[in-house]
Amino acid sequence: MSVTGPRLQPTLFERSRPGRGEGKIPHPPKGSLDRIPADQRRAVPAALPELNEPAVVRHYVNLSQLNFAIDTGFYPLGSCTMKFNPKLNEWAARLPGFANLHPLAPDDLAQGTLGLLWELEQALAEVSGMRAVTLQPAAGAQGELTGILMIRAYHRARGDLDRTEVLVPDSSHGTNPATATMAGFTTITIPSAPDGGVDVAAFKAALSPRSAAVMITNPSTVGLFEARIGELLDAVHAAGALAYMDGANLNAIMGRFKPGRAGFDVMHINTHKTFSTPHGGGGPGAGPAGVGEKLLPFLPAPRILREPDGTFRREREGERPTSIGRVRSYVGSTGVLVRAYAYIRAHGGSGLEEVSSDAVLAANYLKWRLKDTFDIPYDRPCKHEFVASATTIKKETGVRTLDLAKRLIDHGFHPPTIYFPLIVDEGMLIEPTETESLETMDAFADALIAIVAEARVDPEIARAAPHTAPVRRLDEATAARNPNLRWRGMTGAQTPCPD
Numbered sequence: 001m002s003v004t005g006p007r008l009q010p011t012l013f014e015r016s017r018p019g020r021g022e023g024k025i026p027h028p029p030k031g032s033l034d035r036i037p038a039d040q041r042r043a044v045p046a047a048l049p050e051l052n053e054p055a056v057v058r059h060y061v062n063l064s065q066l067n068f069a070i071d072t073g074f075y076p077l078g079s080c081t082m083k084f085n086p087k088l089n090e091w092a093a094r095l096p097g098f099a100n101l102h103p104l105a106p107d108d109l110a111q112g113t114l115g116l117l118w119e120l121e122q123a124l125a126e127v128s129g130m131r132a133v134t135l136q137p138a139a140g141a142q143g144e145l146t147g148i149l150m151i152r153a154y155h156r157a158r159g160d161l162d163r164t165e166v167l168v169p170d171s172s173h174g175t176n177p178a179t180a181t182m183a184g185f186t187t188i189t190i191p192s193a194p195d196g197g198v199d200v201a202a203f204k205a206a207l208s209p210r211s212a213a214v215m216i217t218n219p220s221t222v223g224l225f226e227a228r229i230g231e232l233l234d235a236v237h238a239a240g241a242l243a244y245m246d247g248a249n250l251n252a253i254m255g256r257f258k259p260g261r262a263g264f265d266v267m268h269i270n271t272h273k274t275f276s277t278p279h280g281g282g283g284p285g286a287g288p289a290g291v292g293e294k295l296l297p298f299l300p301a302p303r304i305l306r307e308p309d310g311t312f313r314r315e316r317e318g319e320r321p322t323s324i325g326r327v328r329s330y331v332g333s334t335g336v337l338v339r340a341y342a343y344i345r346a347h348g349g350s351g352l353e354e355v356s357s358d359a360v361l362a363a364n365y366l367k368w369r370l371k372d373t374f375d376i377p378y379d380r381p382c383k384h385e386f387v388a389s390a391t392t393i394k395k396e397t398g399v400r401t402l403d404l405a406k407r408l409i410d411h412g413f414h415p416p417t418i419y420f421p422l423i424v425d426e427g428m429l430i431e432p433t434e435t436e437s438l439e440t441m442d443a444f445a446d447a448l449i450a451i452v453a454e455a456r457v458d459p460e461i462a463r464a465a466p467h468t469a470p471v472r473r474l475d476e477a478t479a480a481r482n483p484n485l486r487w488r489g490m491t492g493a494q495t496p497c498p499d
């Protein structure tokens with residue numbers, strides 16, 4: 001079955017016509033098939049669709065235009081930092097010396113890439129205030145797992161084997177408890193304080209000789225800076241536990257707050273968020289993890305080392321027995337890391353500080369524009385993102401946050417993150433980032449205000465939205481858990497996917 005609508009088209013299989021694909025592209029020279037051993041040849045031809053080249057190109061270009069992207073419009077997806085991805089980064093990542101380097105090339109043929117990665121580690125250590133950084137993790141979630149595995153190794157190395165619990169606030173990203181569970185710990189969920197911050201008293205009460213670590217996001221997932229972080233970190237360390245910082249919100253604090261200096265033992269950095277590498281389609285990303293003194297011995301291997309003569313090499317197998325080992329193939333998502341490096345070098349230290357200032361200014365502006373339309377649960381200045389709630393709107397009109405988000409699509413905007421974090425009723429987490437103009441933010445605020453005004457007159461319009469998208473409301477749970485990614489249904493000889 002294929003999904004078709006005014007802007008969707010039949011699949012290539014449905015458009016296939018026998019013989020259509022022939023003669024337009026070079027064919028193998030006569031007799032070349034004879035050179036393939038008979039037992040290696042297909043018994044029946046591959047059931048590929050037959051179309052000419054223009055039809056194939058148009059098919060894929062039209063499909064690509066169904067995508068919403070930061071390059072086509074405003075994308076205020078809270079917690080995801082969908083900032084513009086400078087094209088300079090793409091140029092750098094495509095330089096043949098980086099793009100064509102074989103992952104198995106010996107170190108002496110990979111000096112440029114190893115040098116760049118080593119320098120990137122230093123830059124990230126500077127931004128995070130950490131002692132050293134591993135670039136291996138493929139995403140933030142894997143950076144978390146790497147960090148928690150290092151914490152596990154630290155406790156084990158000290159013979160401290162009874163620490164089985166990881167404390168996580170209820171506002172945390174789902175990857176935090178998932179990480180703790182994957183590493184074999186029990187997650188203890190701590191309720192947030194009424195002001196949206198960490199409940200330091202509740203954390204202190206839950207700390208015990210069983211605590212291995214706490215995982216904290218600062219600024220938090222509601223966009224607020226944790227002012228009592230010093231007190232909390234002291235309590236964590238006094239209990240013999242270590243502190244993990246979820247660095248997904250680094251875009252708010254560069255040059256102002258260095259988690260390593262504040263006392264965090266380990267943090268991950270989502271380069272695809274803060275350092276502008278394209279994301280949103282499922283990867284690849286990069287989630288470097290920075291560590292303080294205590295976890296240095298446990299960093300994944302191989303680390304990239306600089307020799308006294310200035311050359312670079314990867315650690316040899318078994319060179320550092322305390323390492324937790326490899327968490328990813330080769331040295332990391334190199335293409336993504338080259339982009340992050342280009343971004344950092346293009347901005348410099350003061351530029352990164354300005355990025356954070358502008359991101360915070362933009363979020364506070366947008367919050368101010370929306371304060372009379374939505375409930376604003378936390379009424380103190382936000383960092384790079386803020387939560388708005390539609391609780392009152394729902395009570396008065398029946399229109400929910402989900403409906404408002406769907407209606408935004410008709411206005412040409414990507415909706416913000418909705419219903420995350422879970423602690424806010426009918427919440428939207430809005431993160432404009434520093435790369436948007438005043439006019440774009442005003443247009444977004446005007447659209448949301450108009451949608452709410454419309455809902456007060458005719459709530460059905462929002463409830464049935466989107467009206468202009470290629471598809472309407474999908475069953476998201478089924479789409480995520482049981483995706484239908486394969487086309488079936490051709491009959492006869494052309495059936496491409498017999499079950």
Ligand SMILES: *Cc1c(COP(=O)(O)O)cnc(C)c1O
Pocket residue numbers: 079080139140141142173175217221246248249270285287
């Ligand atoms: C994005 C995010 C993560 C996970 O990072 P990925 O790179 O998507 O794996 C973890 N915590 C928070 C708060 C995030 O926003």
